[in-house]
């Protein structure tokens with residue numbers, strides 16, 4: 409018998425069967441077509457990437473510590489980078505509590521592996537970050553959505569669902585996808601209620617530094633560090649291609665996250681960690697992040713003005729986020745954002761239908777618009793095209 413005739417039987421693990429192509433990645437493929445103005449991606453503006461600083465840091469790291477920078481290293485991360493992260497956070501964190509991860513997306517994956525069993529219950533906001541749903545779902549949990557409004561999570565609904573849940577995953581600042589920020593009152597009530605129910609919180613905060621007029625209230629974790637796992641990222645304040653993020657977890661959980669990290673990738677790239685530690689020296693973020701804020705704020709203003717101009721007479725609603733990268737809109741009754749997308753793409757503009765971000769009971773009228781990657785001119789043209797597509801859909 410020839411080797412080619414011997415066909416193995418591949419049996420997929422249940423968790424692999426639950427993995428789905430990311431709707432967002434599929435959409436991004438369409439938006440890569442020339443001429444499409446994309447409000448769809450979650451990409452930071454490349455104009456904000458500090459290329460020159462990285463060029464210098466790269467040369468410096470290779471010159472001073474080249475061999476160590478190219479060697480295997482500790483799974484916890486590069487000590488000076490862990491120290492820099494601990495010093496950045498607005499509560500008392502020791503560098504030994506910081507685990508450097510390969511993006512905060514890896515943080516979500518590690519949390520899923522350490523805290524979720526098949527059929528255990530986890531709670532998420534409505535709607536929530538699609539990448540978190542992708543990280544959690546393969547572990548076969550029951551994912552329950554907690555009602556949320558413009559101020560954030562509905563704490564009464566959370567209290568009703570809290571008992572026995574493994575954790576509540578929450579993004580209090582400039583949430584992906586809605587752009588909303590949780591109010592101070594809601595944060596206080598949430599932390600209190602979670603503590604009363606013994607419910608652990610997983611707080612994801614990649615956008616918190618990207619505020620426009622005033623910083624958001626303190627992170628949830630600052631209020632009860634023992635009850636929470638905090639995820640941070642360098643993707644939105646430096647560059648996503650570095651793939652560097654971090655976790656701060658209570659002592660009861662941290663060693664397990666570290667073991668999961670060891671199994672996943674031994675450690676995050678040594679070279680990138682050293683470059684970031686070098687770039688962060690001398691308070692670089694304090695000079696750099698205000699520039700990102702100013703750029704994103706002007707882009708948000710351009711999108712809000714374009715929406716008012718092009719859609720102001722229609723029954724379309726949208727919010728005005730105080731920071732971050734995304735704005736959340738809702739189409740008139742009877743319209744579906746999924747059905748609208750091909751019509752919009754035909755007219756040269758793309759967005760992400762909101763349905764992708766719901767754990768349960770999707771609202772088909774919602775959509776996410778990123779205001780940071782398109783230029784102001786493209787925002788004007790793209791929103792006008794979106795307006796035409798919506799008008800056409802209303803007429804049909």
Ligand SMILES: Cc1ncc(COP(=O)(O)O)c(C=O)c1O
Pocket residue numbers: 450510511512513514537539579584612614640641642643648651652653
């Ligand atoms: C809410 C949220 N969490 C985590 C991530 C993952 O970020 P990274 O892995 O680049 O740190 C993203 C990326 O868009 C995000 O929006």
